[in-house]
Amino acid sequence: MPASSNDNPLNVEPSPRIVLRKLSDGNDLPTDFINHYHVHVFCHDGSMTFTLDERQIACGKEEFVFWFAGSRLGELSFSKNFRATWLFVEDSFMINNVPDQQWGIDATLYSRQYPVKKLDNPEDRRRVLTNFDRLNDRFGDTDHRFYEEVLRLQMRLFILEMWHTFANEYERRKRTVQSGTLYERFIHLLEAHCLRERKVQFYADHLHVSAKHLNFICKQNSGITASAWIQRYARDRIVILLQNDKLNVAEIADEMAFSSRSFFTRYVKKLLGMTPTQFRNRLD
Secondary structure: OOOOOOOOOOOOOOOOOEEEEEEOOOOOOOOOHHHHEEEEEEEEEOEEEEEEOOEEEEEEOOEEEEEOOOOOEEEEEEOOOOEEEEEEEEHHHHHOOOOOHHHHHHHHHHHHHOOEEEOOOHHHHHHHHHHHHHHHHHHHOOOOOOHHHHHHHHHHHHHHHHHHHHHHHHHHHHHHHHOOOHHHHHHHHHHHHOOOOOOHHHHHHHHOOOHHHHHHHHHHHHOOOHHHHHHHHHHHHHHHHHOOOOOOHHHHHHHOOOOOHHHHHHHHHHHHOOOHHHHHHHHO
16 A cells, blocks of 8 residues: 655655566566565576575476565576566565565575476466466455455465475485485584574584584585584574564574573674664664
């Protein structure tokens, strides 16, 4: 619904919360979209390549890709026969309507590591595209008497449907990683324990290697150490928890097993460059 003139003194038209487009190239993408929107793409034909966190990644026919708002995305390139349906969801609107916090954290960590998913099942492809249309249709139904309430419910239903669609792949990849290389097993352990365990020694002990060797293996496989991976995962979880306005800072500190709120505040400032309160003030 439109903002009041007091909320928007320059009368700048706010970006729409939902944008649905069918595109064959990148010419009609919303301006600065990756800083404002979480992006869902279903590729009907052709292929698209991009870099994400300096990794070169490709998305092809009947594949789905998801980018978080604020991702380090670059070098978008499209084949001549590329066709895709793009759904853009405004950053805060999606974050504020994640229905289950633990599933939200797991899905976030998984999607950052594996942004492209193959949709081999026709029913899954139909579900994803129907989900796109239903959210967009609900956003456009501004005459509904309970517009904001039903739009928020539709956003939550959208997220649950997407989680349902990719849950099997998520579980399958977890099982594969459990029996994989030392580096893969470290990443699996990290996904499971990073909320409360932030020392390399914890993971080294579980993998029956020294902390020095674990750092070496991670550096060899990914270019960064185990310590850096732990900080990256901890940072992602902190951001997700701070975006949840139902939790106060003390509750988050307790959830992450910090001995005190002040210790948690210092840790957050080290990772984010600002205190938890400062981070939340920027969200308002």
